[in-house]
Amino acid sequence: MSQDNRTLTIERILNAPIQLVWDAWTQPEHIAKWWGPKGMDTRVEVHELKVGGTWRFAMRMPDGKDFIAEGIYKELSPPNKLVTSADFKPMTEGVSLEVLLEADGDQTKFTFNVVHPTEEYCKQQEAMGFYNGWASTFDRLAELLQT
Amino acid sequence: MRRDVFQAMADPVRRDIIELLARDILTINEVADHFDISRPAISKQLRILQECGLVRIEQKGRVRYCSIQPKELIPAFLWIDRYRSLWEEKVDSFEAYVNQLSSKNKKL
Numbered sequence: 001m002s003q004d005n006r007t008l009t010i011e012r013i014l015n016a017p018i019q020l021v022w023d024a025w026t027q028p029e030h031i032a033k034w035w036g037p038k039g040m041d042t043r044v045e046v047h048e049l050k051v052g053g054t055w056r057f058a059m060r061m062p063d064g065k066d067f068i069a070e071g072i073y074k075e076l077s078p079p080n081k082l083v084t085s086a087d088f089k090p091m092t093e094g095v096s097l098e099v100l101l102e103a104d105g106d107q108t109k110f111t112f113n114v115v116h117p118t119e120e121y122c123k124q125q126e127a128m129g130f131y132n133g134w135a136s137t138f139d140r141l142a143e144l145l146q147t
Numbered sequence: 148m149r150r151d152v153f154q155a156m157a158d159p160v161r162r163d164i165i166e167l168l169a170r171d172i173l174t175i176n177e178v179a180d181h182f183d184i185s186r187p188a189i190s191k192q193l194r195i196l197q198e199c200g201l202v203r204i205e206q207k208g209r210v211r212y213c214s215i216q217p218k219e220l221i222p223a224f225l226w227i228d229r230y231r232s233l234w235e236e237k238v239d240s241f242e243a244y245v246n247q248l249s250s251k252n253k254k255l
Contacts, residue, residue: 001245009236010235010238014242014245014246014247015246015249017249020249024241024248025241030244030248033244034244035237035240036240110238112238
């Protein structure tokens with residue numbers, strides 16, 4: 001969790017050159033392979049890789065219903081930066097996703113930010129921080145739950 | 148006003164009360180002793196926690212005892228686990244795929 005309290009950050013060093021990482025994130029034939037959780041097929045229904053372009057991915061859930069993720073690209077600076085709005089209904093709506101890539105030889109420094117713009121999400125972030133900081137309390141509650 | 152676990156956790160005093168009651172069953176006065184704010188203000192927060200289902204208040208004689216209802220916290224556990232894992236899994240999946248692509252390219 002970053003300092004501004006509304007951004008969730010995940011960082012990785014990827015064992016691949018930057019252009020390949022960029023392509024894997026932005027080309028539909030690649031997206032379909034990694035977007036969904038294991039064993040779940042992703043259909044790329046719409047994908048317009050341009051600023052203002054929309055994307056919509058559908059995942060077939062075990063109950064037969066589709067789980068839809070969609071958004072609009074806000075910024076594209078290949079192969080270093082991508083910003084898009086995103087809705088994952090009904091769980092997460094109105095977030096902004098940022099992908100930042102930095103070449104380091106044959107490796108790529110990968111930073112993924114989920115930015116929550118609304119007050120409601122800030123509150124939920126606060127709730128998350130509350131859980132993160134209170135592991136012992138919740139261990140105790142978990143014990144209580146088992147009794 | 149919404150009455151659920153997320154509402155209960157939206158206030159720092161209520162979070163402190165939850166933490167206290169996770170350790171012990173306390174009377175309202177004992178809860179109030181832990182805070183600088185007035186007893187009526189603590190009673191109000193306890194009432195909200197009760198309405199959210201997180202705290203049970205039981206009258207025994209002249210004393211009212213407060214206890215946590217841990218099962219009511221489950222939705223928050225689930226929500227947070229789901230939320231965190233949503234993004235972590237996606238990045239893990241992406242990393243695995245990129246590694247796979249990368250090693251394929253090296254072989255070519």
